[in-house]
Amino acid sequence: MFKKELADVAKQTLFFLAVVLALPAALILLKVSREPYLAVLMPVFQGGLLFWSLFLGASLFGRERRERAMEYALTLPYSRAALLGRLVAARAVVLLALWILSWVAYAGWGSSYSAFPPPALALFYFPLFIISVSLAPLIENFIALCLVSLAAWYVTIPASHLLMLAVVRAKGLYFPWDVAKRIPWRGFDAVPAEFAAVFTIFSLVLPVVPFAAALVLSFRKFDIRPSAAFVKRYLAAFAVLLGGGVLAGFLAASAVTPTSAYRGFYVASGQKIIEFQPYRVNIHRPGGVIPVKHSLSWWRVLEAGPYFYARDEENNLVRLNTEDGTTKMIFRAQKEDRHLWQQWAYGGEIALFSRSASPPPSSLSLVVMDSEAPEGQKPQVIPCRHAFFETEGRLPAVPYLFGAGLRDGRAFWLIGFFARDRGPLRLWENGHVEELFPGESCPVQRVWFVNDMLLRVDKDSLRIYQEAGSGEGYRLVKSIPESFSFSSWDFISRELDPAPVRAVYGKRLDKIARLDLETLELMDIAPLRAAVGALVVAYFPERFYLQETGKEGESTRISAVGEGGMTLLREFKNFDIGKRGYSLDYQPGGIIAIRPNKVEMYAFPDLKELRD
Numbered sequence: 001m002f003k004k005e006l007a008d009v010a011k012q013t014l015f016f017l018a019v020v021l022a023l024p025a026a027l028i029l030l031k032v033s034r035e036p037y038l039a040v041l042m043p044v045f046q047g048g049l050l051f052w053s054l055f056l057g058a059s060l061f062g063r064e065r066r067e068r069a070m071e072y073a074l075t076l077p078y079s080r081a082a083l084l085g086r087l088v089a090a091r092a093v094v095l096l097a098l099w100i101l102s103w104v105a106y107a108g109w110g111s112s113y114s115a116f117p118p119p120a121l122a123l124f125y126f127p128l129f130i131i132s133v134s135l136a137p138l139i140e141n142f143i144a145l146c147l148v149s150l151a152a153w154y155v156t157i158p159a160s161h162l163l164m165l166a167v168v169r170a171k172g173l174y175f176p177w178d179v180a181k182r183i184p185w186r187g188f189d190a191v192p193a194e195f196a197a198v199f200t201i202f203s204l205v206l207p208v209v210p211f212a213a214a215l216v217l218s219f220r221k222f223d224i225r226p227s228a229a230f231v232k233r234y235l236a237a238f239a240v241l242l243g244g245g246v247l248a249g250f251l252a253a254s255a256v257t258p259t260s261a262y263r264g265f266y267v268a269s270g271q272k273i274i275e276f277q278p279y280r281v282n283i284h285r286p287g288g289v290i291p292v293k294h295s296l297s298w299w300r301v302l303e304a305g306p307y308f309y310a311r312d313e314e315n316n317l318v319r320l321n322t323e324d325g326t327t328k329m330i331f332r333a334q335k336e337d338r339h340l341w342q343q344w345a346y347g348g349e350i351a352l353f354s355r356s357a358s359p360p361p362s363s364l365s366l367v368v369m370d371s372e373a374p375e376g377q378k379p380q381v382i383p384c385r386h387a388f389f390e391t392e393g394r395l396p397a398v399p400y401l402f403g404a405g406l407r408d409g410r411a412f413w414l415i416g417f418f419a420r421d422r423g424p425l426r427l428w429e430n431g432h433v434e435e436l437f438p439g440e441s442c443p444v445q446r447v448w449f450v451n452d453m454l455l456r457v458d459k460d461s462l463r464i465y466q467e468a469g470s471g472e473g474y475r476l477v478k479s480i481p482e483s484f485s486f487s488s489w490d491f492i493s494r495e496l497d498p499a500p501v502r503a504v505y506g507k508r509l510d511k512i513a514r515l516d517l518e519t520l521e522l523m524d525i526a527p528l529r530a531a532v533g534a535l536v537v538a539y540f541p542e543r544f545y546l547q548e549t550g551k552e553g554e555s556t557r558i559s560a561v562g563e564g565g566m567t568l569l570r571e572f573k574n575f576d577i578g579k580r581g582y583s584l585d586y587q588p589g590g591i592i593a594i595r596p597n598k599v600e601m602y603a604f605p606d607l608k609e610l611r612d
């Protein structure tokens with residue numbers, strides 16, 4: 001019986017695959033889609049798998065009922081359990097083979113086109129099959145069975161995620177998305193590693209355990225047609241198993257969820273530490289701790305004077321006064337805002353990028369607001385009128401501000417991209433965008449805006465540009481054909497209009513060099529001592545630090561760099577920055593040194609160790 005059932009299911013599946021392979025070609029020929037064949041095939045194939053898992057589960061007794069052979073099947077020399085096992089096993093083998101095929105296709109040439117990675121697909125693919133198989137003995141009408149199975153699947157998946165959220169929040173942990181406010185199968189492409197086990201447990205508890213176990217426990221009472229006794233037995237078993245499954249899943253998830261609450265740290269100026277915990281913030285400062293009962297994000301933050309700017313759970317921009325712990329919302333995100341990018345400060349104003357879903361489609365705007373403006377005052381929204389931003393869907397590269405200023409009474413902002421094939425742009429207050437280096441590519445990590453000049457660091461030269469005149473852009477004033485580099489973290493303070501500086505420092509071959517911004521002369525000031533590697537980290541307006549990795553990566557040294565040369569501030573012993581688990585996080589007020597199972601914080605200017 002198993003072989004016959006497997007052969008029938010395999011024939012049906014071959015027909016399904018033929019339709020899946022032909023449908024993308026038809027969509028392309030009919031000009032329904034203009035994407036390449038593979039870009040259409042993978043979503044069609046993955047969506048088809050969900051449909052096919054439902055079909056195979058709902059058709060468990062389809063052939064027997066269609067041929068009126070149910071009575072004959074029940075008289076075969078098999079127990080009810082053996083009969084159910086043979087029917088389900090044939091379908092499960094085919095479904096498993098299809099899922100493995102989807103994984104092979106994903107790994108080979110479909111990862112960039114797929115709607116889901118195979119593990120995520122499995123969390124919906126197999127539960128849908130189990131639900132439809134479980135309900136097949138209860139409902140004879142095929143269409144009704146499919147609809148009820150889909151409804152049960154649609155309800156149990158969100159319910160399982162809400163239970164997962166309850167576990168996480170009951171333990172005082174931060175969760176990266178509010179599951180209660182999202183469609184459950186959207187936005188789950190980046191589950192944190194520490195929650196992977198929790199996510200898996202709850203994704204399988206409700207959609208799998210009660211349905212599968214209730215069917216197994218009640219099927220021995222199954223007859224030609226679903227009897228009242230069978231249905232009653234099934235529902236009773238399902239109710240008991242549902243409650244038990246929820247309890248077991250809750251206990252299991254509690255056991256694997258990290259027991260210590262998440263803590264993130266930010267070293268601010270004035271020897272202050274901003275500590276982020278779930279649904280609250282603590283400000284550690286000399287003299288005590290100021291608790292702030294407000295949930296703020298620890299990333300994409302900005303410090304400007306005594307204020308600290310961060311996002312809340314609703315993506316609104318909140319200003320936190322680090323002196324007294326008071327908060328104020330200065331920008332309320334609108335529903336049509338698709339993306340909001342990092343905020344920057346200059347001249348008492350705050351700027352951030354907003355990518356809207358409203359017309360023109362997917363356009364990018366710069367939002368500028370007064371940091372002291374009363375709550376409710378609308379900010380200035382400046383659309384970026386450039387073909388590069390007027391794209392459907394995803395922005396080709398994430399924008400980054402690296403300068404702001406005034407020219408002939410008009411405000412402008414400088415925009416760079418981390419993409420290597422895109423040069424920087426200048427955005428004027430009327431929305432006009434001009435290219436700074438027309439026809440040339442230059443990622444933002446290689447451009448500095450200082451003293452109204454652009455310093456461009458290429459692989460084998462340093463080029464210096466100055467404003468040519470009204471409406472004429474920047475012109476090259478000096479090219480130094482020597483290697484000179486500073487780190488990619490040049491915008492630590494995110495102040496777009498720093499005070500004029502006398503010089504900047506960088507690495508030239510095996511020495512630290514000084515570029516005089518008045519004479520534009522480059523000179524060496526000290527040799528490097530690093531045995532492995534060195535990195536210059538720049539802070540505006542005029543602070544530079546050198547990070548050197550010692551012999552065989554066994555230690556890391558941090559030195560202050562200035563006109564007098566280098567001054568060693570701190571040496572981290574047994575700190576191999578090349579090994580996993582070791583890193584130095586530079587922040588405006590100091591450095592966070594991360595070791596395996598240990599976090600240390602040091603404040604500028606002398607790198608005195610701070611205690612939270």
